[in-house]
Amino acid sequence: MIAARPRRSALYMPAANARAIEKARDLTCDVVILDLEDAVAPDAKEIARQQAVEAVKAGGFGRREVVIRVNGLDTPWGAEDLAAAAAACPDAILAPKVSSAADVAAYDAGLSGETRLWVMIETCASLFALESIAACGGTSRLDALVIGTNDLAKEMRCRLTVDRAPLVGPLSLSVAAARAHGLAILDGVHNGIADEAGLVRQCEQGAEFGFDGKTLIHPGQIEAANAAFSPAPGEVHWARIIVAAFDSPENAAKGVLRIEGRMVERLHLVEAQRLIAVADAIAAA
Template sequence: MTPPTAKPARPFRSVLYIPGSKERALEKAQGLAADAIIFDLEDAVAPDEKVRAREVLAEALRADYGKRARIVRINGFDTDWGRADAAAFAGHAGVDAVLVPKVSTPADLDAVAAVVPDKPLWAMMETALGMLNAGAIAAHPALQGMVMGTNDLAKELGSRSRADRLPMMAGLGLCLLAAKAHGRVIVDGVFNAFKDDEGLRAECAQGRDMGFDGKTLIHPAQLEIANAAFAPDEAEIDLARRQIAAFDAALAGGQAVAVVDGRIVENLHIVTARATLARAEAIAALAD
């Protein structure tokens, strides 16, 4: 069995959507505290603006976006614009990955990979069929990451909006399991009420606790909350260091178990502790 593909070292706490047709927004994004940007040519662009948006974005991505991951969401191949979008950014030096909308089967990725052979693909997970095929999609060799499209999924399911996101749990869980099984990045869906800080904070905490790497965002005002929620805090970093130190001391004494704060610490906890410290280091490196 082939081991899971390693995740990129860079963090994906905050993944901000920016319309590909808005020159001012594209320029402003160069200075925003987002770990990644999704430059959107699909939902955020009106049909009569699609071609112009492609041209505007191709030029804008020649600018310096620093250490932010640059992901372009193309239109679907079932539209008049999808193949031309893919071709335009397949060899673009300013693009780190291409995001494919409404991925329902691995064949959807195959089609794009044939046009974009040299860049990683990301998959929008937003259809019922996509949820059922999440494992096969996550296993695709060109795939680097998955993005939950909870608005489109809710529309397809006919589900109601709830603060606890109960109608979304089956889909979120299936995609999360698939991503973790195959070592892919996975980011949670958007929170639509961009002026509701407490609601966003609660939904970020829920996604973080489930295991998501970060959250997609629709407004720059949401960045600070997402960045804080998906980063280890000082208490977590301190605990990780103390667990590693205690476990190393236990091993030196011929023991395979340590105790920290009244809790058993075994090797599996050390794996998590080291991952916590590595994540904190990657976040610090992004800020340098």
């Protein structure tokens, strides 16, 4: 089963901006992604790397997962980024533009300790390798997929609208690949910082697809993501009813129950247990 750690909101913070990193320690996001890649100009790459490493070592992020997004291994900064980030021991390293299982293996080889590997699905090639990429979760540190909608739309030459109609297939298939191999998966960013209504619609769409949460580019987007990807009170209540029913001694050997007029199978029990765990983790934060 996927771990119940909430990942409703994952905020990219440019690691070249020391004030932004400091601010991240007090935000209500579930994940802080210290970015060395897209958000950092070439002449600021080294200072960004240094500040990200120092921030991870200093700690102070509380319950938040701390992830470093490195530059690709095919860039002038990638190898040094991976070595420095791995030595700092964040919760995870986020690898960009992963297009094959071989790419996953290359980043995985550079990690040690408890640090996990997250990879970006943001190339056309990655869409045709989703199965082999996600399957690496069973043989490597791979823990999560992260959709890069901007890069994907650029490669596809499609229009990146709020409803993301051209990307419905890739988004759905990516979620299915993640679930098939027990991985977490985060939705891509919404570019309209001032478009609150569009952000809410995209967060709701992502939750409907089955994403665990959404990557964000501004602190003002956190509240909408946390709301959309938090279990609804009614869902949690029903989940507790399901768990209690199956926990009853007379139902110990049963695979299917009738609960309040609904047919409930043990597969629903597993999802109910996961949902309760997520809700409890959110409540305890």
